[in-house]
Amino acid sequence: MSSTAVSTRNVVIASCLILSAEASFAGVSALVKYLSDDQPFAQLVFFRNLMAFLVLLPWLLRKGPSALRTEKLGLHLLRGTAGVAAMYLFFFAIATIPLAQATLVLLLSPFLIPIIGRLWLKEYVARQTWLAILLGFVGVFIFLSPWQASISPIVGVAFIAAVFAAFTKTVIRKMSVTESTSKIVFYFSTYATFASAIPLFWLWQPMPYEDWLxxxxxxxxxxxxxxxxxxxxxxxxxxxxxxxxxxxVMFAALLGYLYFDEAVAWHMFWGAVIIIIAGYFAIRTRRKS
Structure with missing residues (x-):
């Protein structure tokens, strides 16, 4: 089999994996929205982090404590704090506004990374990237369509979550020079699990069997x-x-329509298409640079 065929096969498999991953993330958002009717969203944040932590425990047991040695503890704590803040804000937004709206605003995160990189790390940002960022914001504006209906202030909460998420990814890029991906993920999962457990001393609510499921x-x-x-x-x-x-955002809109009676309109479709195009150009520009 030629290298081209292998490459094409990998692209197809990777595309299917990403589609299934995004469908899974949309399912997480839908479950958060459903469960938040009875459970504090802070409790849901904890269990989301706990599951990831438990999955990573075998890695720690296999590698041993020496795998956790780091000279970037401050950056790990900074990344963990920003990541947990983003998760709390996003879960709150999901519980309050339509799924597609919250998901779409969070998708601004990749467009914010170059801005943070420019302001913090003094990185060069190409003109094409600035155009892609502008196009992404235009797509969000069309999707939200403020001229047709008033926008909930909670959309601003989702935007702040996107800012925090973009900041965490910028920190990760700064750490990745010396830190392995496994170490970065484990430090975050550990920090996030214990940090999100603290509010449960005051907010814990018993859960019925179906909520545990x-x-x-x-x-x-x-x-x-x-x-x-x-x-x-x-x-x-x-x-x-x-x-x-x-x-x-497509999966989120579909789940919102099917299970939460959330409206789906053409302006949402065109806004999402514009964001996808902007994302494509942003990715291509980063590759060339």
Whole structure:
């Protein structure tokens, strides 16, 4: 089999993995929205982090404590704090506004990374990237369609979550020079699990049997999505398959329509298409640079 055929096969497999991952993440959001009617969203954040932590424990047992040695503890704590803040804000937004709206605003995160990189790390940002960022914001504006209906202030909460998420990814890029991916993920999962457990001393509520099933499903989907996404980007370059990460808003809109009676309109479709195009150009520009 030629290298071209292998490459094409990898791209197809990676694309399917990303699509399944984004469908899983949309399922997590739908379960958060459903469970938040009875459970504090802070409790859901904890179980989301706990599942990831339990999955990573075998890695620690296999590698041993020496695998955790780091000279970047401050950056790990900074990344953990920003990541947990993003998760709390996003879960709150999911519980309050339509799924597709919250998901779409969070998709601004990749467009914010170059801005943070420019302000913090003094990185060069190409003109094409600035145009892609502008196009992404135009897509969000069309999707939200403020001239047709008033926008909930909670959309601002989702945007702040996107800022925190973009900041965490910028920190990860800074750490990745010396830190392995496994170490970065483990430090975050450990920090996030223990940090999100603290509010439960005051907010814990007993859960009925069916809610436990929902929590397990939520955690399982989140872990699968993360593993599938990691595998996808390990076998195919982001420039070829990264654009599929923007399909999450389509899955979120579908689940919102089917299970929560959330409206779906043409302006949402066209806004999402513009964001996908902007994301594609942003990814291609990063590859060239």
């Amino acid at each position: 929902g929590v397990i499903a939520m955690g399982s989907l989140a872990v699968y999505g993360q593993l599938a996404m990691t595998r996808a980007f390990s076998i195919a370059p982001p420039a070829k398959v990264g654009v599929f990460t923007y399909t999450s």
